[in-house]
Amino acid sequence: MISLSDFIVYWEGVGFSKFLRLFWYYFIVEAPRYLFMDFIVLMFYFVNKHLKRKKWADAKRRFFEERPLVSVIIPGKNEGKHIYKLARSLNEQTYKNFELIIVDDGSDDDTPIICKDLQKHGFIDLFLRNDVRGGKASAANLALRYTKGKYIIHFDADCSFNRDAIENVLTPFYYNSKIGAVGGNLEVRNTDESLATTLQTIEYMKSITTGRIVTSHLGIYAIISGAFGAFRKDILDQVNGWDIGPGLDGDITMKIRKKGYKIHFEPTATGLTSVPRNFSILAKQRLRWDKSIVRFRVRKHRDVFLPSESFRLSNFVSSGENILFNVILNFHWYLYGLDIIFNYSQLLMYIFLMNQLMYTTSNFLQFFMALTVVEKPKTKLKLLPYVPLMAIYNGYFLRIVRTIAHTRELLFRSSYNDPWNPPKSSNQARRLKI
Amino acid sequence: MKTHISTIKYEELDFCYFKDNESIDVRAIIDFNAVIINCSDKVLANHAVHKIRSNNNEAVYLKPIFVYNKIDYVDQVMNELVDGVIYSLEQLGNSADTARKIILKSKDLVEVSYVSFETYVITKSLRYLYSRSKTTLEPIPYRNSKIGYYFPSISTNYESHDENKVLEVLKLAEDEGLIVGDFFENIYLCNNCFDGFLNYREVCPECGSSNLNSEDLIHHFPCAYIGPASDFTNEFNAYDMQCPKCSKMLKHIGVDYDKPAVIFTCHKCNSTFQDVVIKAKCTSCSTDTDVEYLAPREIKKYQLTPKGKYAAISGVANTKTDMTRMPGTVDKVTFDVMLQYEIERMKVADIDSNIAFIHLSNSKELYTMIGKDARMNLLTDLVQVTRNSIRSSDIISFDSSSTLLFSINESSIKDAEKVVEKISKLIIQLIKDNFKNFEAKISYKVHPLDSTISYQEQLKMLTSDIVKE
Ligand SMILES: [Zn+2]
Ligand SMILES: [Zn+2]
Ligand SMILES: [Zn+2]
Numbered sequence: 001m002i003s004l005s006d007f008i009v010y011w012e013g014v015g016f017s018k019f020l021r022l023f024w025y026y027f028i029v030e031a032p033r034y035l036f037m038d039f040i041v042l043m044f045y046f047v048n049k050h051l052k053r054k055k056w057a058d059a060k061r062r063f064f065e066e067r068p069l070v071s072v073i074i075p076g077k078n079e080g081k082h083i084y085k086l087a088r089s090l091n092e093q094t095y096k097n098f099e100l101i102i103v104d105d106g107s108d109d110d111t112p113i114i115c116k117d118l119q120k121h122g123f124i125d126l127f128l129r130n131d132v133r134g135g136k137a138s139a140a141n142l143a144l145r146y147t148k149g150k151y152i153i154h155f156d157a158d159c160s161f162n163r164d165a166i167e168n169v170l171t172p173f174y175y176n177s178k179i180g181a182v183g184g185n186l187e188v189r190n191t192d193e194s195l196a197t198t199l200q201t202i203e204y205m206k207s208i209t210t211g212r213i214v215t216s217h218l219g220i221y222a223i224i225s226g227a228f229g230a231f232r233k234d235i236l237d238q239v240n241g242w243d244i245g246p247g248l249d250g251d252i253t254m255k256i257r258k259k260g261y262k263i264h265f266e267p268t269a270t271g272l273t274s275v276p277r278n279f280s281i282l283a284k285q286r287l288r289w290d291k292s293i294v295r296f297r298v299r300k301h302r303d304v305f306l307p308s309e310s311f312r313l314s315n316f317v318s319s320g321e322n323i324l325f326n327v328i329l330n331f332h333w334y335l336y337g338l339d340i341i342f343n344y345s346q347l348l349m350y351i352f353l354m355n356q357l358m359y360t361t362s363n364f365l366q367f368f369m370a371l372t373v374v375e376k377p378k379t380k381l382k383l384l385p386y387v388p389l390m391a392i393y394n395g396y397f398l399r400i401v402r403t404i405a406h407t408r409e410l411l412f413r414s415s416y417n418d419p420w421n422p423p424k425s426s427n428q429a430r431r432l433k434i
Numbered sequence: 435m436k437t438h439i440s441t442i443k444y445e446e447l448d449f450c451y452f453k454d455n456e457s458i459d460v461r462a463i464i465d466f467n468a469v470i471i472n473c474s475d476k477v478l479a480n481h482a483v484h485k486i487r488s489n490n491n492e493a494v495y496l497k498p499i500f501v502y503n504k505i506d507y508v509d510q511v512m513n514e515l516v517d518g519v520i521y522s523l524e525q526l527g528n529s530a531d532t533a534r535k536i537i538l539k540s541k542d543l544v545e546v547s548y549v550s551f552e553t554y555v556i557t558k559s560l561r562y563l564y565s566r567s568k569t570t571l572e573p574i575p576y577r578n579s580k581i582g583y584y585f586p587s588i589s590t591n592y593e594s595h596d597e598n599k600v601l602e603v604l605k606l607a608e609d610e611g612l613i614v615g616d617f618f619e620n621i622y623l624c625n626n627c628f629d630g631f632l633n634y635r636e637v638c639p640e641c642g643s644s645n646l647n648s649e650d651l652i653h654h655f656p657c658a659y660i661g662p663a664s665d666f667t668n669e670f671n672a673y674d675m676q677c678p679k680c681s682k683m684l685k686h687i688g689v690d691y692d693k694p695a696v697i698f699t700c701h702k703c704n705s706t707f708q709d710v711v712i713k714a715k716c717t718s719c720s721t722d723t724d725v726e727y728l729a730p731r732e733i734k735k736y737q738l739t740p741k742g743k744y745a746a747i748s749g750v751a752n753t754k755t756d757m758t759r760m761p762g763t764v765d766k767v768t769f770d771v772m773l774q775y776e777i778e779r780m781k782v783a784d785i786d787s788n789i790a791f792i793h794l795s796n797s798k799e800l801y802t803m804i805g806k807d808a809r810m811n812l813l814t815d816l817v818q819v820t821r822n823s824i825r826s827s828d829i830i831s832f833d834s835s836s837t838l839l840f841s842i843n844e845s846s847i848k849d850a851e852k853v854v855e856k857i858s859k860l861i862i863q864l865i866k867d868n869f870k871n872f873e874a875k876i877s878y879k880v881h882p883l884d885s886t887i888s889y890q891e892q893l894k895m896l897t898s899d900i901v902k903e
Contacts, residue, residue, distance in 0.1 A: 106694070116709065129708055130653070130660075130694035137658035141679075142651065145661045146706050240679040244658050428655040428690060 002349055010350050022344070022351055025336050026358055029329060035362055038369055041214040046372075048217075059174035060167065066174075070098035070166065071149030071233070075139030077104070079157030080111030087123040089160035095167040098153070099125040103143045106133030135421045136226075137242040144241050152236055156227040159186070161271040162375075169230045169269035180235045180261025181253065182269070183221065184228030185209055187375065189272035191383075196282055198386050199393045200275040202363075205370040205380065209267055213373060216265035220318035223250040224263065228271045235261060244429045246420050247292020254301045257315050270375055283401050290326070290405035291415040297323050298410075300434060330402055359391040442470065444526045447533060449500075458482045464493045468533040470520070472502035479507060483515050487562075487590045495558065496540050496565050498533040510574045514586035517566070539565045546749030551798045553834070556607045559587040560746035563738060571604075571736035573618055580718070581623060582630035583733050598628035601731055608734075612742035615734030622728035624716035631717040634725070636710035642722065643702035646710065650693040656680060662697055762821040762830060766839075769831035773841055773889040780885040788850040789892060790840040790880040792858055793900045797836030800865070800872060809835070812868065819860045824853055837900060839893075842880075851880045 011019075020027060049056075072090065074083075083102065090100060102124050104111050115127045128142055144152065151170055155161075161184075169184045186208050188201040208225075215221040224231075226249035239255040242248045253263055276282040297319050304315040340351055367387050371377040408414040416430040439462050440451040450466035452458055454473050463469055469486065473479040479501055489495045498517045501508060508519055517536065518529050543561055563571065576584035580597040589600050607613050623630050635644040649662040652675070659665075659679035666684060668674035675684040675691075684691045699706050715722045738746075764772065776787050794800070801809045813835065820830055820838065829841040842850040858876045865874040881896045 126706060127708070128695070128697070130651070132692060132694040134653045134660060134692075134694055135658060138653050138660045141658055142653075142660040145665075240657070240659070242658060244656075424688070424692070425655045425658065432656050434656070 002353075007350060007353060010347075011354060022340070023355070023358065025333070026355070026362075031362065033325065035365060037218075038210060038214050038366065041217045042210070042369055042372065045213055045217055056171065056175060060171045063167065063171050063174045064095075067097050068150040068170075069148055070095070070151045070153060070170065071101060071143075071147035072098050072153045072155060072166075073101045073103070073140060073143035073147060074155045074157050075103040075105060075136055075143055076157040077133060077139075078107045078109045078111055079104075080107065080109055080114040082157040083111070083114055083118060083124075086155070086157055086160055087118055090166075091123065092163050093161070093166045094164050095170070098166065099147070099149060101126045101128070101143045101146060102157075103139040104129040105136065105139035106130050133422050135244060135425045137244050137248050138425070140248075141241040144236060147233065150233055152231045152233050154226060154229045154231070155271075156273065159227050159271045159273045160189070161228070162269075165228070165269045165271055169228070169266050172264045172266055173230075173232065176262065176264070178262045179264045180232055180256045180259065181224055181263050182230040183212060183216075183224035183253075183263070183265045184230070184269040184271055185212070185265070185267045186225060186227055186271050186273050188275050190274045190277065194277050195386075195389075196279050197275050197277055198383065199389060200282070201380075202367065202383055202386060202390055203393070203398075204275070205374050206366050209374050210366065210370045212265040213267055215318075215321075216263070218317075219262070219314045220321055221263050221265050222253060222318045222322050224253045225249055227273050228269070230269075231256070232261075235259065244421060244425050244434065245292070246288050246415055246418055247296050250292060251296045251300065254296065254304070254315070254319070257312070257318065258301075258304070258310060260310075260312070267373055279397065283397075286398065286401045287405045287408075288415075288418060288420060290402045291409040291418070293322060293326050294406055294409040295413075295415050298327065326402065327406055330399060330406065333399065334403070356391050359395055360388050363387050363390040363394075441466070442523070442526070444530050447530050449526070449529075452482060454478070458485055460486055460489050460491075460494050463497055464491065466497070467537060468498040468500065468517075468529070470500045470502055470529075471516075476507035480512060483512060484590050487515050487587070490554075492540075492543070492558075492561065496536070496561060498529075498536045500529045500532075509576075511576055511578075511584050511586050514574065515590065535567070536565050539567065542747050544748050551801055552603050552606050554798075555588060555591050555603050556610075556612065557745070557749050558591065559585075559607075560612065560738070560742055562587040564743065564746035569738040569743075571613060571738070573733045573735060580629050580631075581731070582621060583619070595627070598623060598731075601733075604734070604736065607742070608736070610741075610745075611739055612745050613736040614739055615736050617732065618735045619733040621731050621733055622714070622725070623731055624714070624719060624721055625723055625727055625729045626721040627716060627719040628729060629716050629718040632714035632728070633717060634712060634714050637713045637722075638698075638700035638703060638705060639707055639709065639711045640705040641700060641703040642711075642713065643700055645701040647699045647701060648696055649699070651695045651697050652684070652691055653694050654679065654682070654684065654691045656682065656690060660694070662699075663693075762817045764829055764831050766831050766833065769829060769839060769841065770889060770893075772829050773883075773893070776841060776843055776883060777885050777889055780883060785844045786846055787841065787843040787883040788845060788847055788880050789883055789896055790842060790850060790854045790878065791833065791896055791900065792838045792840070792854060792861065792876060792878040794836045794861070794865075795875040795877055795900075800869065800874070801835070803872070804869060812865070815864060815868075816861060819864055820857050823857050823860065833897065837897070841883075847880060847882045854878050854880050 074086070087100065102115050104115060104127070112129055115124060118124045119127045126146060128146065130139065130142065140154065151173065153166065153169065165184060169182050172179050172182045186204060188197060188204050190197045191201040192198065212221055229249065235256055238259055239252065242252055257263060276285050301319060304319045341348065344351060364387055371380060374380055413430070416426045418426070440453065442449040442451045447467040450463045450469045452469065452471045452473070454475070463486070471479055471482050473482065483499060486497060486499060487495050500518045500520050501512070501516050503519045503521060517532050520526065520529055546557065559571070563569065571585055571587070573583040573585055575582060579589060580594050581601070585600055585604065588603060589597060592600055604615070608615050621630055624632060636646060637644045638646060649664060651660060652663055652666055653660040654677045657677060657680040659677055661678065665678050666675040668676040676682070677684065687693070695708060697706060697708055698710055712725045713722050714725055714728055773789065779785070780787060804812065817830065824842065827843050831839045833839045840854065842853060855878070858878050862874045862876055865872060877900065879896060879899050881892065884892060
C-alpha cells in the first residue's frame with residue numbers, strides 16, 4: 001500500500017507533460033465531452049430557456065387552442081400489473097384529449113383480464129391483443145395502425161408520469177415545426193430499493209436528463225427512449241412505424257432524422273421508471289441496449305456516414321458521436337489500460353488512485369450540474385455519498401458490460417438470438433440482414 | 435249457449451265424446467266417467483286437453499282423457515296429459531280399463547280445502563300423478579313453453595306469461611320433501627320476462643350493433659408491420675397478399691407472416707375491438723341482455739317421495755315456506771294442541787271460549803297479482819293488525835295462506851264476534867290501502883267451543899263454512 005503523503009509527494013513531482021501522457025484519455029476525450037461541453041451547453045440552455053420563455057408560453061397556448069387528439073400507445077408483454085397504476089397517472093394528466101391504446105403482445109399472465117376490465121371501466125380506450133407474441137415493434141405497429149390522434153405518445157407500461165408530462169412533451173411541436181419527435185425525460189422511481197437502483201438514479205440524472213439536454217441542444221440527440229417519446233403521426237406513417245428491434249427506439253429516431261426532421265429532448269416532460277434492482281438484471285438489460293448500437297448505427301444506418309443526396313452533418317455527427325464514444329473509445333480504453341500496465345507497471349497504484357480521484361471529482365461536478373436541471377434537486381442531495389461509487393460503476397461495470405455486448409454483436413451478431421424478439425422475426429431479420 | 439254433448443256408453447262407463455268444432459263445456463263433463471276428444475285439428479285438441487287439465491275442479495282435471503287420433507298430432511306433452519290414444523272406437527275396451535284404474539285410484543283422494551295457489555298446484559299435480567300411478571315428474575323440451583321446458587301436470591296450470599313460476603312451485607315442493615329433483619339441464623332466461631327463447635348474437639361492445647366485420651390480423655415478420663388482412667390486398671391480383679409497409683409479397687404462413695389475432699370492426703359506429711360481447715335478445719319482450727345477466731335456472735327431473743305420495747292422497751295442507759314462523763302466530767300443530775287444552779280447561783272451569791276463522795276468498799287472484807315477496811309482507815301486516823286487536827291470551831294460526839284460525843278464549847260469543855268482525859274490516863281496509871282497486875272478499879265465522887266434542891270435529895264444522903271460490 002502507499003501512504004497519502006507518498007501519493008501527494010509523487011504527483012507533485014510529476015511534470016505537466018507526463019501527467020498529460022498518463023491521463024490524455026481523460027483530458028482529451030472525457031473531460032471535454034462530458035464536463036466542459038455539458039457545462040457550456042447547460043449555460044446556453046438556461047440562457048435560451050430564459051430568453052425563449054415567451055415563445056414557449058406561446059407554443060403552449062397554441063397547443064391548448066388546437067387541442068389535438070393524441071394517441072397514447074403502450075405495447076408490452078405481461079405488463080398487466082403495471083397498467084392500473086399507469087392508467088391512473090394518465091387519468092390525472094392536465095391534458096385530457098387523448099386516447100389510450102394498449103397492445104398486449106401475447107402475455108401469458110393476467111394482463112388480458114386486467115386490461116379488459118380497465119377497458120370496461122373506461123380507463124383504456126382500445127385494448128388489442130396478439131395471441132401469439134410478435135415482438136415489441138409489431139405490437140407498437142399494431143397500436144399505431146389503430147390510432148386516431150395527430151400525435152402519438154409511446155409509453156412503457158412500467159412508467160408513470162407527472163401530471164403535465166403530456167402537455168410538456170407536445171408543446172415543442174408547436175414551438176418549432178421542424179421538430180418531428182420529442183423525447184421525454186425519465187427519472188428513477190425506485191431509487192432507494194438497492195445500491196444498483198441508487199447508482200442508476202445518478203446515472204439517469206447525468207446521462208438522460210443532463211446528457212440529452214446537451215445532445216438535443218447540439219442537434220445530435222440520438223435516441224428517444226421507448227419509455228417516453230412523442231411523435232407526429234404523419235411522420236411515423238412516412239417512416240412506416242417501427243422496425244424489428246432490439247434498439248427500435250434508436251432506430252426510429254434515426255429514421256425520422258433521415259427524413260430531415262429535428263429531434264428534441266424535453267426535460268420538463270417527466271416520467272418515472274423502475275430500473276433493474278440488482279446488477280445481474282441490469283447487466284442483462286444493458287447487454288441488450290448496447291448490442292443495438294452496433295446493429296443499428298454501425299450496420300443498418302451506416303449510410304449516414306456515406307456522402308449521398310440526403311447526407312446531413314447532424315446525422316453524421318449524431319451517429320458518429322454515438323459510435324465514437326460508445327464503441328470505438330470503449331475498445332480504446334483497453335489499449336490505454338494495456339499501455340499503462342506495460343509502460344508504468346511500478347506506478348500502477350499511483351495512477352489508479354489518481355484516475356479514481358479525477359473521475360470522482362468529475363462525477364461530483366457532473367452531479368452538481370445535473371442538480372440544476374432535475375426535478376426536486378433538494379431530494380437528490382441524499383445521493384451525494386454514492387457519487388464516489390460512480391467511478392467504479394461507470395468506469396468498470398458498465399464499460400465491461402458494454403464491451404461484452406459490442407464484441408458479441410460484432411463477432412456473432414448475437415442480437416439475432418435475443419429472446420427479446422420471437423425467433424420467427426429474428427430469423428427473417430437475419431436472412432434479410434436487417 | 436247450450437252445447438250438445440254426445441255420449442258413448444261402454445259397459446258401466448259413460449264417455450263424454452267431443453267432436454270437431456264443439457266447444458268444450460268443462461262443467462258438463464263432471465258427470466261423465468271419461469272423455470274422448472276427437473278433433474282433426476291439433477290446436478283444437480290441445481286446447482281441449484289443456485282446458486280440462488287446468489281446471490280447478492278435481493272432478494274435472496283428474497278425468498281420464500282419450501284422444502281419437504286420425505293424424506299424428508300427439509306430441510310428448512299431449513301424450514303426458516292424456517291417458518291414451520285410440521284409433522278406432524273398437525279399442526274402447528283398453529281405454530275403459532285405463533279409465534277404471536284412474537277412477538278407482540281417485541277414490542283414495544281425501545277432499546281438502548285449497549290453500550295458497552302454489553300448494554294448490556302442487557296438490558293437483560301430485561294427485562294427477564297418483565291417479566295415473568306415476569312417480570316421476572319429467573321436464574319435456576317444448577317449443578310452445580315460455581321457458582323451453584314443460585312439466586305437463588304443473589305447467590298447464592299457468593298462463594304462458596307466468597310459466598316461469600312453474601320452477602318456483604317445483605322448488606317449493608322439493609323443499610317440502612314431496613319430490614326430489616335430479617339435475618337435468620341448466621337454462622338461461624330473459625331477466626325481464628323470463629322467456630327462454632333468446633337470440634344469441636355477437637355485438638359491438640360500444641353500440642350493441644351486430645353489424646360486425648371480422649378480419650384476421652396479419653403480422654409480417656421482416657418489417658414488423660401488423661394490420662388487418664384488408665391492409666394486405668394487392669390491387670393487381672386479388673389472390674396475392676402484399677405488405678403495405680415493405681411491399682413484399684407474403685409467402686408462407688408461419689415463415690414470413692402469421693395471423694396472431696382476429697379483429698372486429700363495427701359497421702355502425704366504426705369502433706374496433708377484439709372481444710365481441712355476446713348478447714341475448716328476448717324474442718318475446720325484445721330486451722337485449724349481456725349473457726352474464728341472464729337469469730339462470732336449473733331444470734330437474736323429479737321423483738315422488740313417500741311423503742309426496744301421502745300428500746297426494748291427503749292433500750298438501752300448507753307449505754312451510756308459506757308460513758314459516760310468522761311472528762304472532764303459532765303453527766297449526768301447536769294450535770291444535772292448545773285447542774285441546776282449552777277444551778280440557780272448559781271442562782273444569784266455567785268459561786266460554788270460541789273458535790273462529792277469517793277467510794280471504796279471492797286470495798288466489800290477489801297473490802298472483804302481487805307476487806310472492808309482497809304476499810309475505812301482506813301476511814305479516816295482516817297478523818300485525820290482527821294481533822293488535824285481540825288479547826295476548828288469544829291464539830292465531832294459519833289454516834292456509836288465505837285462512838286465519840282463531841282461538842278466542844274466555845270471552846262471550848258476542849264479544850268474540852265483535853272482535854272478528856272488527857279484524858275483518860281492518861283486513862279489508864289494509865288490502866285496499868296497499869293494493870289499489872282490489873276489493874278483498876272476506877268471509878268469517880265464530881263458533882262457541884263445545885267441551886263435549888273433539889277439537890277436530892269442531893274445526894271441521896267451522897271450516898266447512900269457508901266459502902270456496
Ligand atoms: Zn323477455
Ligand atoms: Zn412487410
Ligand atoms: Zn358499434
